[in-house]
Amino acid sequence: MSTPDAPRPLKYVDALREAVEQEMDRDERVFVFGLDVDDHKSIQGSTRGLLQKFGSDRVFTTPLSEDAMTGIAIGAAMAGMRPIHVHIRMDFMLLCMNQLVNIAAKASYMWGGQVKVPLVVRSMIGKSWGQGAQHSQGLHSMFMHVPGLKVAAPSNAHDAKGCMIAAIRDDNPVVFMEHRLLYGTETDVPAAPFTVEPGKARICTHGDDVTIVGISNMAQEAIRAAELLAEAGVQAEVIDPIWLKPLDIDTIAASAKRTKRLLVVDNGWEMCGASAEIVAAVLESVGPEAGIRVQRMGFAATTCPTSPWLEAEFYPNPGTIAQAAWKLARPDQPDWAPSPDRTKLAYQVQFKGPF
């Protein structure tokens, strides 16, 4: 018999919505605002029904003024409210950088610990169907760089809900990075509120041959890669950091120390990126005697194109991830790659477009 709290399959998008709804029920200081949060499309459904339930004082759209709206969110948070500011693409957060980096991140410290900024900034990474140069960027490493900010990047519905509730309850500014392609994916999610707390990674698959860290939706692609690798006799340990800041480097380092191979697959560029940070932090923590072979993977070092044939060259996929992991794990053997018809991404099978 099922209990009301029993986990049930839920889509990522509905998990986000449910988390926000439950927190708005619990705490009337929580409000949601941002461009188009209250229209009929409701940010791909992630804010659906909130306006009807909570009213326009707590769910409202904004002028196209990302800079000032971020400042307003920060001020409201300092004054005791708990804003959730929503952007439908992460690229638009570049207009929020001044307020996020110069005020939100600094407030607690610069004002001697007397000010809190309990702010959640939601944004979505876009991918495919011609999202292109300005609708596809994963800019998390820019935010990871700055003390005072936290960064969450949940890769499944369970973590989307748990991270969102943790982020809303956190007294610090949290950059909450979602991925458009994950919105339709389902996992078991408890119905009652719960948190996935900052600073704890999850080991998704166990293995002794290679450690693969996958960030955001790359965790899903890495899990698929691990299935393909298993068929070829390589056991991969896939780790999802879930929170990028604070980052659970200990779990990753312990795994890498055991497997002696570390592949970090990011949803962003390699240079100065999260993958570079993770590799460096692991190597520093385990020391040279651990003898770990490392590799980064991420966006190709170019701008995101729109043509699907070019785009295929831009992103890591289960095939390229498996191939790289094989090279790390089996350096003495000939290269191996899974057959291309088995390396499609989930959306390539299901997705019909447009966004």
Add this chain to the structure above:
Amino acid sequence: MTEPNLSPADVSRLYRSLKRIRRFEEVTAEIYPSDKIKSPVHLAIGQEQVSVAVCDVLGAGDWVGGSYRSHAMYLAKGGSMPAMMAEMYGKDTGCCRGKGGSMHVIDVSAGVMGSSAVVATQIPVAAGYALAAKRAHAGHVVAVFFGDGASEEGCFYETLNFAALHALPILFICENNGYAIHEPIAKRRAKPDEICSVAESLGVPAHRVDDGDVFAIRRIAEDVVRRMRKGGGPALIEAKVYRWREHVGPNEDYDQGYRFEDEVVPWKRTDQVERLAAMVDDAARARIDSEIETEIADAVRFAEESPIPAAKEVFSDVYA
């Protein structure tokens, strides 16, 4: 200049506030060359009356926010003088515990939100406080102080629009001293006299005071704040003023070639500190002046005698 139309007690209160800020900053400038103050100082000498006038109509529960040039606002709103002096000295007892300095003063208990040194950033942040004030329905208001240069940042326009749209209880105060660092406004705006019309065009009623008259500024502030407390929405005051000292630092800089001393002459002639001093009777003024000197001396002693922060504090408060 207009008549005060205020009681003698009101005038002497305004005088005390003006003189206290003037003397605090003069003493700051005197100490500065000793290198005991470990922070760049942006003095408001010559433009104190704007903060004094506006804060005089605010009360407990109201907030003020400002820029790196916020000593006047902080003191006028009731911020702790010893804590600000100690902050400039980099001491553990400072209002930011040695992590903010002169540019980031804060006194939460007095309703002074932290001030910010990235130009114009506190304009939207203050509007966020105003949004919270509106939702709380307690009739509180927010006043945000910024310069003419800040009015050129995009977030000024963005915030005016949002504040008008949501009828936020926020008073925008542009202290137009005609310069952004060394650049005169005529080199930065095609229409230097139209700051008010930017606000008006977005639905924020605006008022300009050209002569630095503390009573005129106070009267307008009192009127717009009264309406604001009843849900009347935002307003803007542009107060023309003149900065007597250099942009940052303790000195005068009329020898630097970007401006000349004749510009300050009319402003010194109408100095509001002297003007109000003449309105307060001699005995009362002498008492106020001596109380101010004692208070400042105490604040300086407090700063000098306060402990320095422990090294481990460099890592505290990064997160709440």
